Amino acid sequence: MTIPAALPPVLALPAYDRARLTPGIVHIGLGNFHRAHQAVYLDDLFALGEGHDWAIIGAGVRPADAAMREALKAQDCLSTVIELDPTGRRARRIGAMIDFLPVEHGNGALIAAMARPEIRIVSLTVTEGGYFMDPAGQLDTAAPDITADATHPEAPETAFGAILAGLKARRSAGIPPFTVMSCDNLPGNGHVTRQVVVGLARLFDAELADWVEANVAFPNGMVDRITPATGERERAMAAAFGLDDPVPVTCEPFRQWVLEDHFPAGRPALEKVGVIFTDHVHAYETMKIRILNGGHAIIAYPGGLMDIELVHEDMEQPLIAAFLDKVEREEIIPIVPPVPDTDLEAYYAVIRARFANPDVADTVRRLCLDGSNRQPKFIVPSIRDNRAAGRLPKGLILLSALWCRYCAGVSDSGAVIAPNDPNWAELTLRAQRAKDDPAVWLAMSEVYGDLGGDPDIVVAFAHALRALWANGTRAVLTDYLAG
Structure with missing residues (x-):
């Protein structure tokens, strides 16, 4: 050259x-x-x-x-x-x-x-x-x-x-x-x-x-x-x-x-x-996987269902940005173990600014990619830790419902979502079945393990998924943020 x-x-x-x-x-x-x-x-x-x-x-x-x-x-x-x-x-x-x-x-x-x-x-x-x-x-x-x-x-x-x-x-x-x-x-x-x-x-x-x-x-x-x-x-x-x-x-x-x-x-x-x-790589790693990679999923699936193309555009949507803040601060950051010389709230502030950078022009579709591999690594451990602490993480459970709804293959507007997972065909069939029987989605033991049998999670997931199909993503996020 x-x-x-x-x-x-x-x-x-x-x-x-x-x-x-x-x-x-x-x-x-x-x-x-x-x-x-x-x-x-x-x-x-x-x-x-x-x-x-x-x-x-x-x-x-x-x-x-x-x-x-x-x-x-x-x-x-x-x-x-x-x-x-x-x-x-x-x-x-x-x-x-x-x-x-x-x-x-x-x-x-x-x-x-x-x-x-x-x-x-x-x-x-x-x-x-x-x-x-x-x-x-x-x-x-x-x-x-x-x-x-x-x-x-x-x-x-x-x-x-x-x-x-x-x-x-x-x-x-x-x-x-x-x-x-x-x-x-x-x-x-x-x-x-x-x-x-x-x-x-x-x-x-x-x-x-x-x-x-x-x-x-x-x-x-x-x-x-x-x-x-x-x-x-x-x-x-x-x-x-x-x-x-x-x-x-x-x-x-x-x-x-x-x-x-x-x-x-x-x-x-x-x-x-x-x-x-x-010697504390695991602590840094847990922080990053839970707060950053988990945060990516939190904004990606509602954005995908709302036909938003770019990540910074996700962050410009008040509902999605508020959803991210609520789940991070109430259900993720409190269960992240301490990290040497690191303030977790300050770390999250940096992450949030990174997501909002308009020049990066990262795509929502890229963040939605390969959920079957990423969800059990980035999201399910936070659900599990919350349950171990006696809490029902309704925001993270809603995120699982958003992933399921995304995998059904059409956005809220009816636009077709192109295959976006190595197991897309299987996930789409399961997501469409879950519309009538939400427990079918949680039965994926390779993703949820024994959490799929937790009755409180089953009820919360079913409520969220049915609401997404009936009312759409914007309405469900509005209700969640209103408590």
């Missing part, structure tokens, strides 16, 4: 000599979030003149990743990251990645790269739903991709199979194992990744599984930055900075990364650029 000779002064280029970088990390999954988060932190560190042996080699394991590789290789693996601050956009070229491996069946190039001694961390962003976990929180050994990797471990198709092949190659060569660092938005992401990697190994090589369990580090981490999908709007933003980039990333100014300091093979000094290393 050709960079114009005279760039706008608000575009920042890498403040270091990229030719002097050497790789220390292989990262699997070069989506927008990674390029606006982990890669930005490393870019900041390199600009301090430190950590130049921790550059990233990018990788992908899905056929769709090949298009990203082609786009990034054409511009020397540079990523455009545009911060969407309401006071003024800022763009920078991130140079932390120095190569992108071929995307191929069997992942030979990826396995070979992970076997190199200088690679000390393998990180990944494969989305919350990409970990092959069953409803009980265990590895889904019947998943076709897992079965295929267990049958042909020498030519794996998943990131986890490739990681195992890389670790096995290092063990055979007498090279210490790399650290496996999940950067996905999962509770206990390190524990989950360990469970998947070790569980897959046990399907074909018990000795390898034992070795991984005893020798490989899987630190937990909490990550946070809103990064909308890339479309024509985002490409036009890059063009305004003089760049012809087909895959720019836009993001909010806020970012946060909290990590366990468990890197036996070494790590970059990321604490120098704002990463928090702590």
Whole structure:
């Protein structure tokens, strides 16, 4: 890619000599979030003149990743990251990645790269739903991709199979194992990744599984930055900075990364650029998942039913903003455990401002995506904790009814809602049945567990769902806020 000779002064280029970088990390999954988060932190560190042996080699394991590789290789693996601050956009070229491996069946190039001694961390962003976990929180050994990797471990198709092949190659060569660092938005992401990697190994090589369990580090981490999908709007933003980039990333100014300091093979000094290393990752994670991710769901489903397109437009609706405030302050924040050096009400104020940022233009549809995977992680635990405290969280139960009503596939106006969940067909059938028999929805044990049998929840849910069908979202929110 050709960079114009005279760039706008608000575009920042890498403040270091990229030719002097050497790789220390292989990262699997070069989506927008990674390029606006982990890669930005490393870019900041390199600009301090430190950590130049921790550059990233990018990788992908899905056929769709090949298009990203082609786009990034054409511009020397540079990523455009545009911060969407309401006071003024800022763009920078991130140079932390120095190569992108071929995307191929069997992942030979990826396995070979992970076997190199200088690679000390393998990180990944494969989305919350990409970990092959069953409803009980265990590895889904019947998943076709897992079965295929267990049958042909020498030519794996998943990131986890490739990681195992890389670790096995290092063990055979007498090279210490790399650290496996999940950067996905999962509770206990390190524990989950360990469970998947070790569980897959046990399907074909018990000795390898034992070795991984005893020798490989899987630190937990909490990550946070809103990064909308890339479309024509985002490409036009890059063009305004003089760049012809087909895959720019836009993001909010806020970012946060909290990590366990468990890197036996070494790590970059990321604490120098704002990463928090702590033994209390779980506390930060619970705060973020309950308040931010739970908050996303609270505003998303009423917005979707009211035909609202953008998240900041949700926040401009007094009913939705008040619904968010009431549920957060009465049913979520009071049951979030204390977090070191953090005022939860102040944290929520920041979250609320982030949701209202008009320049981000995040979509309600994106927040509604994959509810069957997100609800049991982001909402149901708060319901459960309230019940354990002797409270009936009517706002969170109403949110479950809003999700059910959304999954019926039409908004309050009658507009068709396009499929928006990997299990959309099943959810739609169940939501339509729940119109007459609300308990059918709560019977999804993979989402609600035993809460579906709680008689108080059943009654409250049925009342909310029937009211939504009879009166519509605006009327139901008005009644809820009136008490």
